[in-house]
Amino acid sequence: MSTVETRAGEYKMELTQEQLDILEGKKGETMAKVIKTVVMFGEIFGAKRLVPITHNSGHLVTSFGIGILAPLYRTMDELINAGIKVKGDFTVDPRPLDYKNVKCTMLEKLLFNKILYSKQEQYESQLKKVGLKDEDGFTCTCYLPEVGNTPKEGDILAWAESSAVVYANSVLGARCNRNSGMLDLFSSIVGYVPEFGLLTDEGRKASWKVYVNTTKKPEAQVLGSAIGMKVMEDVPYVYGLDKFLGTELNDENKSYLKDFGAATASNGAVGLYHIDNLTPEAKRCGEELIKPDAKEYIIDDAELERIKNSYPIMWKDPNKKADKCFIGCPHLTLQQLKDWTDKIEKGLKETGRKKVALTTVFTAAPGVVKEFQKSEHYPRLMAAGAKLSSICPLMYTNNPLTKKYNIATNSNKLRTYSAARFYEDDEMLAIIVGKEGH
Ligand code: F3S
Numbered sequence: 001m002s003t004v005e006t007r008a009g010e011y012k013m014e015l016t017q018e019q020l021d022i023l024e025g026k027k028g029e030t031m032a033k034v035i036k037t038v039v040m041f042g043e044i045f046g047a048k049r050l051v052p053i054t055h056n057s058g059h060l061v062t063s064f065g066i067g068i069l070a071p072l073y074r075t076m077d078e079l080i081n082a083g084i085k086v087k088g089d090f091t092v093d094p095r096p097l098d099y100k101n102v103k104c105t106m107l108e109k110l111l112f113n114k115i116l117y118s119k120q121e122q123y124e125s126q127l128k129k130v131g132l133k134d135e136d137g138f139t140c141t142c143y144l145p146e147v148g149n150t151p152k153e154g155d156i157l158a159w160a161e162s163s164a165v166v167y168a169n170s171v172l173g174a175r176c177n178r179n180s181g182m183l184d185l186f187s188s189i190v191g192y193v194p195e196f197g198l199l200t201d202e203g204r205k206a207s208w209k210v211y212v213n214t215t216k217k218p219e220a221q222v223l224g225s226a227i228g229m230k231v232m233e234d235v236p237y238v239y240g241l242d243k244f245l246g247t248e249l250n251d252e253n254k255s256y257l258k259d260f261g262a263a264t265a266s267n268g269a270v271g272l273y274h275i276d277n278l279t280p281e282a283k284r285c286g287e288e289l290i291k292p293d294a295k296e297y298i299i300d301d302a303e304l305e306r307i308k309n310s311y312p313i314m315w316k317d318p319n320k321k322a323d324k325c326f327i328g329c330p331h332l333t334l335q336q337l338k339d340w341t342d343k344i345e346k347g348l349k350e351t352g353r354k355k356v357a358l359t360t361v362f363t364a365a366p367g368v369v370k371e372f373q374k375s376e377h378y379p380r381l382m383a384a385g386a387k388l389s390s391i392c393p394l395m396y397t398n399n400p401l402t403k404k405y406n407i408a409t410n411s412n413k414l415r416t417y418s419a420a421r422f423y424e425d426d427e428m429l430a431i432i433v434g435k436e437g438h
Contacts, residue, residue: 012043013039013050015049019039019190028082030082031082031189031190035190047195048196050190051194051199052191052192053191056089057088057089058086058157058184059093059160061092064093065120065123066117067117069119073123076130077126079189080126084189086189089132089133089137090133091138091149094392094395097117101391102396105401108401108402111399111400111401136366137366138365138366138390139364140163140331140392141164141368143164146334146370154173155172155175156175156193157175160183162178162266163413165177171280176199176271204235206289207234208231208296209237210237210296211298212239213240214300218244221259221412222412223263224259224412225267226307228264228269231268232270235272240276241275245278251335255332259330262329262412265413266412308424311422323405323407324359324361324405324406325358325407326363327360327361328411332362337362337377338375341377345384347432347435351434351435362381362386363388363390363393393414408421409421409423
């Protein structure tokens with residue numbers, strides 16, 4: 001961090017005496033630089049003030065120790081040397097590596113350890129010093145009960161991981177902008193976040209009315225992709241999904257919305273959606289949430305088919321079969337792991353195979369994995385030859401070496417940011433159990 005001058009009066013934002021004192025260096029020069037960064041970030045977006053973060057746990061997006069991020073490690077050292085930590089604690093996105101469950105060749109290991117993620121150990125030790133919750137805190141689904149970083153309705157947050165932000169806003173009814181990396185950490189340190197966008201009532205209003213007119217429950221990942229690509233960073237209000245999901249936010253619906261939301265956030269830049277009769281604000285405020293000049297988007301079976309067929313196939317050799325598949329981006333819930341186990345077992349019986357037909361990696365939060373390991377499903381999934389990891393599949397797939405594999409996934413986020421090919425759940429299952437034609 002560069003040296004800063006901290007004079008009151010040079011900011012457009014209204015600041016409290018406490019915030020001005022920090023800016024003026026009363027809590028040290030490093031703290032002054034931290035809050036100044038948060039204030040400057042807010043001023044870019046026209047924030048009028050900083051508001052307190054009300055949830056005790058932050059969540060950071062930067063979980064990987066990429067060698068070239070030298071300024072990040074320097075900044076972390078400066079914070080640590082000044083004795084600065086976050087208020088409360090934080091969880092962080094998944095680790096990029098897990099050699100035990102996601103096997104790598106010698107060459108890949110060399111690339112990961114010496115070049116790509118050469119600073120992983122050092123960075124993790126820095127994370128601990130500034131307030132990482134615990135060893136199990138590495139996941140993008142920090143809000144799941146097994147992880148325990150679950151904000152409540154109305155909470156103000158400063159998270160940056162897009163799939164977690166959209167979930168917290170839409171399903172939990174918390175308030176969070178799509179912040180950038182480091183802003184999530186700096187805001188958690190000062191305990192304040194600039195008030196603009198999705199933190200305001202106006203910013204949470206929908207400028208799109210989306211009508212789901214499909215004949216069956218749409219695949220969450222494709223519906224989310226369609227909406228994301230259409231509305232981009234706007235807020236959509238979605239009609240017609242309650243016909244398939246009902247009006248209760250039960251575990252099944254939360255899993256569906258987790259995957260749907262991650263696709264809206266990655267195929268577009270959605271930070272909040274409302275589902276008529278289902279998500280908390282839509283239930284409470286209904287159509288009051290829709291702006292008068294909202295645009296319309298109608299989604300039917302043909303539109304979903306069009307969207308799916310528009311995905312480019314980036315495999316090096318598209319005529320070859322898939323070599324590996326990743327399921328769990330965002331990380332899976334406990335119930336999703338159990339459901340996949342049941343489906344794979346049944347599918348293998350049908351194809352007469354004992355084991356999965358290709359390297360199949362399921363990814364879930366460490367806390368979810370531990371719970372799953374206690375269940376009777378765990379030995380069954382292992383017996384089928386699948387792997388279970390808490391890795392971030394994107395961090396594994398997005399590099400020149402692993403790009404040579406034909407990687408299949410049911411995640412639209414992974415498809416968007418890597419060369420992985422997207423398949424709907426049923427197609428993915430057919431590939432895993434080795435059904436003919438797949
Ligand atoms: Fe999570 Fe990594 Fe996917 S952070 S959403 S598993 S890209």
